[in-house]
Amino acid sequence: MQKLFPNERLGRKISKWYLLHGRHDLPWRKSISPYRVWISEIMLQQTQVVTAIPFFKRFMRQYPTLKSILGASEDEVLALWSGLGYYRRARYIFQTKEIIKNLYKGKFPKDFDSILSLPGIGRSTAGAIASIAHNQPFPILDTNVKRVLQRLHALPDNINDKLMWELATHIQDRKDLFPYTQGIMDLGATVCLTKEPLCKRCPLKKDCKSAFQLNTQISPRKIIQKKKMALKFYLFFDNEQFLAQKNNELSIWSGLWLLPPEIPINFVNKYTVSKDFTVTHQLSHRTLEITFVVCKMKRLLRPKTNHEYKTVKINSYFDLGMPKPITQLIKNL
Numbered sequence: 001m002q003k004l005f006p007n008e009r010l011g012r013k014i015s016k017w018y019l020l021h022g023r024h025d026l027p028w029r030k031s032i033s034p035y036r037v038w039i040s041e042i043m044l045q046q047t048q049v050v051t052a053i054p055f056f057k058r059f060m061r062q063y064p065t066l067k068s069i070l071g072a073s074e075d076e077v078l079a080l081w082s083g084l085g086y087y088r089r090a091r092y093i094f095q096t097k098e099i100i101k102n103l104y105k106g107k108f109p110k111d112f113d114s115i116l117s118l119p120g121i122g123r124s125t126a127g128a129i130a131s132i133a134h135n136q137p138f139p140i141l142d143t144n145v146k147r148v149l150q151r152l153h154a155l156p157d158n159i160n161d162k163l164m165w166e167l168a169t170h171i172q173d174r175k176d177l178f179p180y181t182q183g184i185m186d187l188g189a190t191v192c193l194t195k196e197p198l199c200k201r202c203p204l205k206k207d208c209k210s211a212f213q214l215n216t217q218i219s220p221r222k223i224i225q226k227k228k229m230a231l232k233f234y235l236f237f238d239n240e241q242f243l244a245q246k247n248n249e250l251s252i253w254s255g256l257w258l259l260p261p262e263i264p265i266n267f268v269n270k271y272t273v274s275k276d277f278t279v280t281h282q283l284s285h286r287t288l289e290i291t292f293v294v295c296k297m298k299r300l301l302r303p304k305t306n307h308e309y310k311t312v313k314i315n316s317y318f319d320l321g322m323p324k325p326i327t328q329l330i331k332n333l
């Protein structure tokens with residue numbers, strides 16, 4: 001088994017490669033701090049780099065430092081996340097900064113176990129923060145890194161995590177952790193591509209057991225059968241504002257602001273329907289069929305309801321954490 005473990009020599013190749021070919025321009029790779037690494041890593045957990053960049057920049061404009069986010073409300077953090085999806089991540093950010101404020105005196109913890117105990121931070125994210133921001137030799141094992149290591153050793157897809165973590169630990173270039181950690185992520189994202197690995201450009205090609213092999217040997221992505229879910233929302237609005245309702249019922253978009261799913265009892269006969277249409281919206285495991293009923297009122301009433309609601313200025317919808325299909329609807333009013 002010992003033979004299987006790569007050594008730092010390969011890690012060294014990766015860090016050298018990073019210095020020449022890495023993605024040095026990514027915004028979170030400038031002005032490195034635990035805070036910036038943390039926010040970027042959480043964003044990148046389920047979002048591609050190209051999509052995450054404008055959200056990261058927007059987030060940093062609003063909260064440039066850890067200190068600046070400590071007083072933010074959950075709604076304010078969710079509003080900045082609006083359109084990025086997987087809103088649980090925004091709630092984790094809120095919970096984490098509360099813990100940092102109350103338990104760590106406003107400083108991001110340095111100790112690996114403390115980082116790992118924070119909401120939304122698994123072993124790989126903790127490893128990224130510890131190695132990139134604190135220069136501590138903890139490995140990362142995200143999807144890209146896993147793919148590189150698996151191919152390097154020609155391991156099957158169902159290989160156990162324990163072995164993968166050992167491989168990820170042994171290959172680290174401990175003398176140059178920063179370029180190594182960024183490098184192995186970039187190698188997976190830009191060279192060892194899922195469908196067509198660019199082995200010619202790979203610094204590991206002489207050591208890799210899968211180098212230049214036919215792409216058909218690489219297992220195709222599983223096709224996920226998505227469940228369908230039908231939703232209906234009413235957009236009640238007048239010339240200035242609309243009615244938003246906090247979501248405490250749907251399992252998706254939990255805690256976000258949505259529109260009422262039914263007509264408040266005191267609204268009956270007080271509006272005219274100007275549009276009624278259905279849109280399709282894809283989530284990772286669900287296809288949503290959302291019917292919107294757009295209802296114009298002369299003057300927006302306060303609903304008689306037990307639900308938490310808000311009347312919101314139409315041109316301030318971006319101040320709320322709302323999912324994309326709803327913000328798009330309001331934007332086009």
Ligand code: SF4
Pocket residue numbers: 148151152191192193197198199200202203204205208209210211212
């Ligand atoms: S040689 Fe090819 S398959 Fe092997 S790690 Fe590099 S890009 Fe991936």
